[in-house]
Amino acid sequence: MADAPQDVAHGVTPHLVEAEIGHARPNSVHNPRSNMNNAVGRAPIEEMLEAGVNVGLGNDGFSMNMMQEMKAAYLLHKLALADPRAIPADLVLNMAFQQNAHIIDAVFRPFAPTFPPVGELSVGAAADIVLLDYLPPTPLSSGNFPWHLIFGMDAHHVNSTMVAGRWLMRNRQLLIIDEARIHARARELSEALWKRM
Structure with a gap:
């Protein structure tokens, strides 16, 4: 299975994240408000991205407001790392749009090979x-x-x-x-x- 994409649910347990990074292009979904609410930790987003993990943005059912999730992701890492440059806004949008689309495609494409592309406005895409x-x-x-x-x-x-x-x-x-x-x-x-x- 080392050549197949693996999935990391929240990515807040560093030793589990490191183990999964050994697989080819694992996928992880960052759920900042759920993680803060449950006091389970903070995913090391920048390190995960540098290691080749596809990191998307989700909510884990905490609420259905992805705009609030983007704001939480933007602010959480600045506070945790004491660095106002951590997780810039364009990276948050990349996680919410491009990375989420990539993860959806990687996870569901094997089961629905004819499903139209997601995450883009183009002829034949999912609209x-x-x-x-x-x-x-x-x-x-x-x-x-x-x-x-x-x-x-x-x-x-x-x-x-x-x-x-x-x-x-x-x-x-x-x-x-x-x-x-x-x-x-x-x-x-x-x-x-x-x-x-």
């Missing part, structure tokens, strides 16, 4: 698109976009989403689920769960 309503307080350019995304934009700016060419939300209206029914059922189930605890 996963998020549209935001964002009025930048300062000029927005390709040079400062990473900081606008990390510090200016948030989930409340999301207006519409498309997955595999299908609109899931348009103008902030969910099109494929009954949100009110799901919220009511979630409240009902959570009350039952709390009574059992």
Whole structure:
């Protein structure tokens, strides 16, 4: 198996990360807020990248707000390493977009060889698109976009989403689920769960 990609879940246990790095191009998903919440440590992102690990960005179910996850990844390593240069904004975006797409492809392509490419806007790609309503307080350019995304934009700016060419939300209206029914059922189930605890 040494020639096949291996997966590292959180990458917060250094000796396990080192063991996995011995494999060809392992994949790891960094979940900063979940790791902080559970006090399990901090993944050594820069070292992992230098060693050839594909490091993506996830949330481990902590919340579904990847913009907050990007902000946490950007700030956590600066604090932990006492270095304001640690994990720059463009690296965070690379993890969230390019690396995540690479990991999805590496993990799922063997099972779905005809699945369209992800992580790119091109003919034949999966057409996963998020549209935001964002009025930048300062000029927005390709040079400062990473900081606008990390510090200016948030989930409340999301207006519409498309997955595999299908609109899931348009103008902030969910099109494929009954949100009110799901919220009511979630409240009902959570009350039952709390009574059992």
